[in-house]
Amino acid sequence: MTNRRLAFVGLGADTTSACLSMLKIMDGRSSVGWTQSEPDDADVLFVAHDGGANRKHWENGDKPCVVVYHNTEARPAARYTLPHPFRVMQLIGVLEDISSALGDTASATRAKAPADKPQDETFGHSLKNLLEAPANDDSLYRSRGAQGHLYVAPASGCYYIDPGLHQQLRSKDLSLSALEEVNDPISNQLARRPIFELAWFTAQHAHEALAPWLAPAGQFKLKRWPNFGTVRSDRVYLSLCALLTRQACGREQLLEHAQCNAGQLDRFLSACSMSNLLISDSNAPAPAPQVTNVNENGRFGSLIRGLRSRLGLSS
């Protein structure tokens, strides 16, 4: 197996971690093994489209450069490009092009890569990719689990699920296969539910508390609130949302504010991210403003505590 090194220049930590976790998925399925290195030692570079002089410097060198641009921007004029966020197949595609240009036997790369998508692409990754794609995708996607199938119809904002399976989805990880496009007719035995709910619970019960594409040291902010009318949750989540729609915060601050444990916080951030509600910035850790636990110190502190207790809301 050929080993090749790649390096990231000027890219956010969420992009690099997404890329690295996808490479992990591909590991052993391709005739080329990829490892991360410093730019000077790398065979291939991933550079940010808005990288300015830095991008120019590496593009003028002799190493293949993949220019990573945001999918809301126009595709930059470069030989190799990758829109962010990208899917595993897009990453495989560009790496295959590069390795054949570098003289690796492209056919060998392809031969071992599965025909449609890597077997281990997780359900979570495939769902995230679908949700980030443009909203006008009117195809139907299926995932298979030991206890039954579910179908996702992105354009209509809903998914279809067996009522029994639906109960389980709310409380545990269903070990579902990655979503794949199908032409099946949808049985009318299946319940039609909002996709948001699927995204939320999938991230909630995922194996890893913090989604691999989120940077632990990043700053987070919420674009919108999750619909807690559909996905019931406790006060901690309400409290986190209230702060995160006001200001960007790091994980430390959030832990302090909501008085919760790290696992709970990470599952919350992952669920918000999977549901496309989270803005994360891994590049600019703002100086942490002091967040005080308001329950003790706010103007209405004791009144709010009293009201919650009168209404039977947990304290």
Added chain:
Amino acid sequence: MDTIASNEFKILFTGPMGAGKTTAISAISDQAAVSTDVINTDLDQCEKELTTAALDYGQIALPDGSCVRLYGTPGQERFRFMWPILMKNAAGVIVLLNGEHQELEQHLEHFVQAFGEGRTLPMVVGVGRLPEDDHSRLERLAMKLEQRGIALPIFDADVRKHDDVLLLVDALLCLIEANDTGRMEA
């Protein structure tokens, strides 16, 4: 807002006719809401028999002697002059909407704007009667607000259910607490 006495705590419920203001206040008030419901003479706007003519009032007495006051704005447009009066000194506002109504989007814009877009006072939006076959309606409303830079809690809520009313209130309390956090930083 800074003039609120520390033992006065006022929560407003607003929204178009028939959205569920009286129902929500009654759900959590110590006594049934004191309403001044009269025969509805505006059946075009909403086909229901009774409507609240002036305002709803409810209260929750707390063990330490303080009192939480709950006010519902009257549904009919001709009572709109009362809104700013009710907003004065309020700790927060809960906007209730009828998800079945043809003018749902306009109602959202109208009430969110009239009560300060969550900037003057903390605001939560509850939408009832959302159609079973349109799961993206609520999300579209949230995105509409997002486009204007507004990120409010917006949940589906059936105010006939006690827990749904509590969710709206609890979210409002969290916003009030987060505001206090911000204020103390400043």
